[in-house]
Amino acid sequence: MARPHSTRYTVAALLLLGLAVTILVSLGQWQLRRSDERRAILDAIEAGRKQAPLALTPATPPAEMTAWRAAQASGAWLPEFSVLLDNRNHDGKPGYWLATPLLLDASSRRAVLVLRGWLPRVIQGQGEPRLPPTPEGMQTVEGELSVRVPRLFELWSLGGAEASTLPASLPVAGGTVPQVQNLPLDAYAKATGLALLPTVLSQRGDTAGDGLVRDWPQPSVDFQQNTSYAVQWFAFGAIAAIAWLVVLGGAIRRMRQRTDNAAQARIRARR
Template identity: 80%
Template sequence: MARPHSTRYTVAALLLLGIAVVILTSLGQWQLRRADERRAILAAIEAGRKQAPLVLAPSTPPGDMKPWRVAQASGSWLPQFSVLLDNRNHEGRPGYWLATPLLLDDASHTAVLVLRGWLPRVIQGQGQPVLPATLPDGQAIKGELSERVPRMFELWSLGGQDTSSLPATLPVAGGAVPQVQNLPLDAYAKATGLTLLPTVVSQFGTGADDGLVHDWPEPSVDFQKNTFYAVQWFSFALFAAIAWLVVLGGAIKRMRQRASNDPAA
């Protein structure tokens, strides 16, 4: 005589398959949201780069400083306020981004923060990296705008002391160039005493060898990949749902068979 099918195992299988359907569907929906986010980023990049180049000045309306828009500015460099952004790799090489403010108006101390380029990390024990000279004052620079300095995840912020914080006042005594992980504009403005425009310029190369690399990273906008992953997760959810129905159908069939074989029926 065949061993009676365990109701407990059937209920457990239905429960696990139901949970799998919910989780797999949620993963598919998450991938669709990621695809929408990347579409929005791509649209913002294309819209910004289609606009006419913007000339930055203290009176430039903040609404005109759209991310990804090309801009130009001229003024006086303030190298004493330069900051190195650590852990910015380029083609697998560790290094820094060099950030220096460009003074647009001396009377109001209005400036714009410029990411001048990438330079390699110095070998440990060899001191500070040698910073390239700035361009002559009054020479226009060109670059692409962003809302802020791209951030890096500070691993040590989860616990322990942050050893890479911005000094309270710039420049630092002794002329050392601060090395930080992230550079919020409000904290930088407070440390320097400058009135900063609410934007950052990632400078283009000038054609001259200034010792810096001007190859700036861009966000991933491959939304097709997220859509493909979403289809995969939804397919897995469909298979799990079919399996749930098969298990449920088998359980109902066995219940009917037992009921028909029951002499008391």
């Protein structure tokens, strides 16, 4: 004899399948939003790189400092204000980005922060990282603009939080180069006393001969992948919705069958 269906189990199955449909459709919508975000980033990159190279000066309007635009700046390096950005990997190797301001105008202290390149992390116990020499005199630096120093998710710990914080004032006594996780421009300008342009220049090319690696990471713009994931989540949601309808249909059929059986039983009883 077949085990009778339990109304409780049917209701539980309908609730679980309904929840699955909601979650799967939500995941599909999230992937579509990610696709739109990546498409917007790709459009911004293409638009910025299509613009003519920009000559950065103290008087350059902020509106012209478009992200991903090629730019050139002439000035003098200020190596005493250099900062190392920690936990920046390259080809799977741990290391740092070296950030140094380029002084554009001495009288106004107007400068632009330059990401000069990547250098490898030193083995623990072998001292501080060895920085390349900084050229003296007027220098011309070419690169690409960004609105901020690319951020890294900060994983604070009780023992390492202080070491990852930008000092209140630069340069640091003893000539130690600070190591930080992230470098907000406003905090850096306050610590250095420089009037920074509201942009960051990622240096390009190997003309400096300083041994720094300038293979800058690019944001992921594969929006087709997110669209494909969205289609998959919606397909899973459709399967769950069909299963919900099947379970509901079975419950309705059983309910009708029980009603018919009860009616027939009453008729037989009257006879």
